[in-house]
Each structure stands twice: as structure tokens, then as C-alpha cells.
Amino acid sequence: MKTIEEINQKITNGDAVVVTADEMTSIVAQKGAKKASEEIDVVTTGTFGAMCSSGAFLNFGHSDPPIKMSRTFLNGVEAYSGLAAVDAYLGATQPSQNPEIGLDYGGSHVIEDLIRGKEVELIAEAYGTDCYPLKTVETPITLDKINQATMLNPRNCYQNYAVATNSTPETLYTYMGTLLPNSGNVTYSSAGALSPLINDPYFQTIGVGTRIFLCGTEGYIVSEGTQHSTEVERRNGVPVGSAGTLMLQGDMKKMDPDFVRGATMPKYGPTLYVGAGIPIPILNEDIATRTAISDEEIICKIIDYGIPRRSRPVITETNYKELKSGKIEINGIEVPTSPLSSFKRAKMVAEELKEWIENGEFLLTTPVKSLPSRGCTVKPLETNKPAVLVRDIESKSIIMTHSDDKINDVARKLVDNNINHLPVVDNNGQLKGIVTSWDIADAVARDKSKLVDVMTRKVIIAREDESVDIIARRIDKHNISGLPIVDKENRVKGMITAEDISRLIGGNLKNENGGESI
């Protein structure tokens, strides 16, 4: 048994024994937890991953004459200014206002540019008051010149996380990176055995006020993070999915660009790569045992991100040793893995923190308050309007055509029914393709007489139990105007078109406005 005060005395004297969490795993394996807990004083952890729930409070200082900024933009990225006159919160995921730049540059990139000492263009607008008469400001700023900059990240350092794959036949672009079709790859984001909250799974030493490593300088734990949850399945003491989280803060002016990075998840949006490390004082044998956890003992679940719902199906489970090997097996097929978070930099974080402690530059802290270790669950958002499903859309009589039909007959069917899409089916009513009025025009232009020559065989479909909002996104993504609705046996049950969805929105608006459409 040791106390934090005793460990700090050793740190001050320069004889504290500090190791990184991965080193601790082998030390405990060799010497046992008891001996290790006597010999080792501090274990340092580290992670360097995409943490979307990050940002910075900026206080620009007052101009002369002064301004009460109501909207602010930094290099074209909006920061929230509904605060006092010259305060703003710049969120990491906010994309550029400029549609040509869009997702390629966002709040996270501004944060990196500021930390790199680059000049950033500030544009502020105001409505003007007696005490703050100025209505606009346009000026370059640097991190040095502005009054204050505090990074405050509402949710960082997830204790374990889901592993992502995609069972659908198309590539998906997600916050878990690019997911190839038909479970063609797997991505994961936790640093595994190096990750801070995995090494103290019951928050025995990490708490409110704990001094930590944040982006190359010292930072602090403000509290548990948003979506902190504790009522989760555990294996070897460690949650098998997302669980505990931390809210972190640190002085941006002292941060080091080696440990923080603006990034964009392709076709998803900007995010901030945050380097965070937490020292764990080895007060007793139990804490030593926890910090000795290996990648193999950390279990996680592979989730199908092809299903765009709040609860996505679990495909199977794996562990970080397998994931870090570069390939895992799903249903007997070898699938390559991508980490998304950088182990190289996570290790750099843990090493840097270790060095600070060894050099006596960084003392450990006793938490002001413990983090909640039980009773926390994440409540869902129950929306007033339940999701409208495809089957809720007013059904029209199903009009279909057969693949051996003649172009002339198909053209007549389209005209007679005043429609633009016809699902093509076989004798069992199973979907074989789709033909549009454009395809028919094309057939006439190129003198084709058979439907099979002009129909589209790879059809984007809708299912009856899918939400209409998901169909609207699909229509938008594939730039199409209608989808056949099919059941599990691939039998056509109807069509849903962009017009149906517009009508649905129109109908809702009518209801909200007492029968008047707007």
C-alpha cells in the first residue's frame, strides 16, 4: 500500500519508478501483481484518436471601440458566440461555411492551425449596443495575440468502443472511417491496453480534478464526459463496448502540434485527433493488476454499421490482440483491420508523460471527487413524431412489368398510369430490375426493342420496415427518384418515389399549420 503523497515525494526526489501501460503488462506477467505493485509507482497511459466531441473556448480580447460578437467565423468556420461579448466556442466538427471547402476544413483544422502558431482570419458580426457599438471586426489573429484559449472537450477517451464493419453491398463513409462493402474491412478506434480508462476500469484513481497529459501540455479532468455509462457488460473487469468517458480541459496556448491534429473523416466531416494520457498511481496490488491488462484480455464487439439505426446489430466479438494483428476472421473469411487511432502517437503520449514524471515536472493528484462508477446509462432521445415507415405510405396499386415485355407495351404502361418507374419482375414476382421513362426514351433513340437491354439490373431498393428518412437519404445519395419496395423474398410490394416523400412532408406541414399549407 502506498499513498499519492508518498509517490509524489518519490517523484520530487527523482526516484519514482514509472512505466507505460504496455510495459506494465509484461512486468506483471513476469513478477506478479504483488511484487509489481511494490516496485512500480506510476503507470502512464496514452491514446491518440479521433474525438469529435472536442473544441475550444476562445476569448479574443476587446477591440476599440468594443464589439459584442453575435456571430464569429475563424477561417470561414463558425464558432458559437451566444456568450459574453468576445467569448466563442469553436467546435471541432464544425465544417467551413464555404461550400467549396465544406468538410475538408473545419473547427479541428482551425484549432490545429492556431496551435501551430498560424495566422487565422477572424470575422465577427454584431448588432451593436450602447456599450458595444462596433458592428463588424475583420482581422487576422494568432494564438499568441488573443486573450485566452482553453480547450474543453465534453467527451474524450472512451473506455473501449465498438468495432465497425459494413454488411451492405455499398461503401459507407462513417465516423469510423471508410467501410468497404460486404464486410470488406473492419475499423476500430480504441488504443486497447494503452488506453487510459481501460487501465482503471472502475475509476479507482482517475477522477474529477485529476491532472493529465492533454495535447502536449498538462490538462485536467473536469468531470465524467457526456454519454458516460457504467451499466455495461464487462469482461476481465473491462467494458466490452463504449462505457466511461471524460470531459477534459487544457490551456491551448501551451499545446504541442505533435499531439493534436485536425482531420476529416472522408465524406463524414471534420474531427479532432486528441492526444491524451493519464497517470495511474499504483497504490495497491489490485490497481497493479488492472493496469496489467493485455490487448488479448480486452474484448470488443464488431457492429454492423450498414444498419443506420440507434441500435446496430452485433456481428461477433473479438479482442485487441486480434485487431492489432491486421486481420480478423468474420464468418470464416479473413478481413483486414484499420486502427483509426494512432498507436505510435498513443505510445509517444505515454512515453512523454513518463518522462515528465521521471524528471519531477509532473506530480500526481488526488481526485477532488470520484467519477460515477455505477448507475449511469445513456438515455435515448424519444422524438415526438415516431419515424414514418415505408409501409405507412399510402399504398398505390402495384404496377409491374416483365423482363420479356416489349418496349412499346412498357411505354404504354408508363403513360397510362402516369408514372416514371416500373419494377421489372419474373414470374414469381421477384425483382429483376427497374425501368424508367428515361430508359424507354433511350431505347427508342438507340433503336432497342427488348426491355432487358435497357433496364437497370442493379436496383437500389427499399424495405417496408425502413424509415422514410433513410429512404430520402438513399434517394439523395444515389441521385435517383424512385425505389421498388421488396420483401425478404425479394418480391415487389410497391414503389416509393421522391414525390411520395415530398407529399408526406407537405402533409405534415399542413397538419402543423392547422390545415393551411405554407
Place this chain on the structure above:
Amino acid sequence: MKAWLRFLPSIINKAIISDAIKIYEIDFNILRAYITPRGGKMLVEINGPQENESIQYMEEQGIQVTPIMRVVTKDLEKCMDCGACVSVCPVNAICIKEDWMVEIDNQNCIGCGFCINSCPTKAIDLME
């Protein structure tokens, strides 16, 4: 070896590559091809004992051949070694080494560009 071949529209109808394959018995693999009204360029892999002679022949026939050592380059300043690119590579040319550095093997790279599009910091570029 891998090389970029550039050619003008004037020779587009000549079967130069086909002749080169027949005369010099080379393996010729097209990795990327862009053909426009102003000519074209192809990223190819040429292998065989007479690959140098075949290249000389192509040049004589009017194709500009630029051998490349690397198909893609990784900007070491921008790369964070996050590994997002590793699993999207269709030919397993990207791996994470012992020290957790992400490394691209240009021998196996076919220049498909998937890694370029998957990189969160735009650290990878196609060599032209």
C-alpha cells in the same frame, strides 16, 4: 518496374504496346488509364528480361515513358500513423510495422487511390 506512359492522339490507333509485348516478351499490366481527346496517360507495370529494350522501343514509337520508383507518396509531416488506409488497400500493400509506423509498399501498390481517399489528413498522394 512501374512507369507512366504518355502519348499523343496521333499514335492512339497504333498497336505499339501489343507489338512491344510480342517482340520483347514482357508482362504488361495496366494499373490506371486516362484517355482524352488530347492524348492519354497510363500507369503500367512492365516486367521481363527485356523490359529496358521494350521501353526503348515504346519511346522510339512516340510514347513518353517515365519510370517511377513510387506509385504513391506519404507526407511524413501530415501522416499520424492512424492506419485508416491499411484495411482499404485491395492488394495489402499498406501495413503497420513493429513500431506502429504505417508503411506503404510501393512494389505491390497498384495506384488505385483508395488509401488517398480514406486518409483523414490527406497525407497520401499519387505520383505523377
